[in-house]
Amino acid sequence: MKEGKGEGRTEGIRGLALWTVGPATAVLVVLFLLPLAIVGGYALSSAGSQGEPALPATFANFVRSFDPLYLGILVRSVRLAFICTLICLVVGFPLAWILRGMGTPARHLALLAFILPSWTNLLVKNYAWIVLLRQEGVVNSALLRLGVIGEPLPLLFNEGAVLVGLVHTFLPFMVLPLYSSLEKLDPALLDAARDLGAGRWARLRKVVLPQCAPGAVAGAILVFIPTLGSFVTPDLLGGARGMMVGNLIQNQMLVARDWPFGSALSIWLIAASLGMILLAGRLTGRGDTSRPGRASWLP
């Protein structure tokens, strides 16, 4: 593994590469890459009498995903993830823009305010929405008391509740990358565009949007991938009407005990995630989408 050319005096440390990089790599292989490969193998196997993976190898599990029953859930997952990403983008862009225009102390505070929620437990955030949205929850009782409605609205256990929960969880993941790319926008460019006669919209379209494209793509990855694979939010806020592929996978693995089918669904999810990362790499043109990664919400 070591390939030190001998130049530079950090060579001795380089020589330790096997001992420094090796153990973590072994963990990555044994507890991440190999398990994913096993899931791939399971996805291609038949279900034994107890639902355990068995021979012969088959594509039946993938074919079964197209059963209307399951296809409906897959389509809903993609649709909800897409809508959630879109809402985060549409709401997140003005937020990031306003952040950019703030003075220094206020901006630091506001940035912190956007980072904080992404540090809070997902269960807690989703549970907070249950407290607000359930039949006798805060929103319904407030509306009842104000006389706006005659009887409680069914706010919980539907796609709308899932979307609210997802946007609530992932909005910061869009705002922060958007802000960090807008931050680099040179005000002189905007002035120059104005001097050249560009109106508000032309400046937005020709100067601002291209500049924030990498942030938007990074944000879209950070929102779309975990949203698509989410389990907790649809489980707690969606009920049967908000079920997504994550719930279907959990159900197949832990309840129905059909591991080959559960694995096939996981493979779809991994394929969609990787496809999204590759697509994003092409969109930004540099393939360097790993950089703004989830690191953008790290302190």
Add this chain to the structure above:
Amino acid sequence: MAPLSGPRRMGMGSAVFFGSGLAFLYLPVVVLAAYSFNDSRFALAWEGFTLDWYRGVFTSREIGRAAWNTLIVSSASTIASVILGTALGVGLHFSRFRGRELLWKSFYLPILVPDITQAVALLSIFALVAFPLGLTSIILAHISFQISFVALLVRARLDAFPGSVVEAARDLGAPPLVAIRKVVLPLAAPGIVAGALIAFTLSVDDFLIAYFTAGPGASTLPIRIYSMIRRGVTPEVNALATLLLAFSLLTMTAAMLFLRKGGGKDRA
């Protein structure tokens, strides 16, 4: 909040939009925390201040056991991942072998791939090698994603310093291990501490991967909260959830202070 000072004055519309955005993010959690002090079994209206629900949390045997499990899992996995992740960050910073950047990118995968696929994958390998599910399997599962976060922070921290510092130490005759111990690790220290705090918080907060790799009987705090929510809402959940919330905020804020204190590259 008074964002109206600054280079450009914020318009009324912007201020309202921005305020609504923040309210959307904070209101649910604030309401939850407020209700954890509400003296009412059915959290409808405010019926006075009480600490009963917190008393309930601290005297519950099941919650105590789950808290203890969480402490064991998170401490063990954090210690392991800090050692492995620090070594990885240091090693990747100094070594130049072929495929180094590709290897580094593959450490981003556990961060990027959805939790549920990782949970399924871990369950599959544990089942395949007949590894008994329990606290140990959760610890191993957590290490697999914590390493990436620690290494990320350590490497970022080292990248912010010129390599000449280490060369100087070597010039003065320090053997590699001494140079690492006396120069590299102290330089990386704020990153290591922040990495440890973040790894610990991620482990304490994780529900899904623990849920898949726990097996029956080994329940952590998030698993406990999940089953309490599923079973029906009681005010104790509000209290427990609020405690977990406070914990995440405290540790992550501490992590950020460590990163800031250490100077180096500013990564907002």
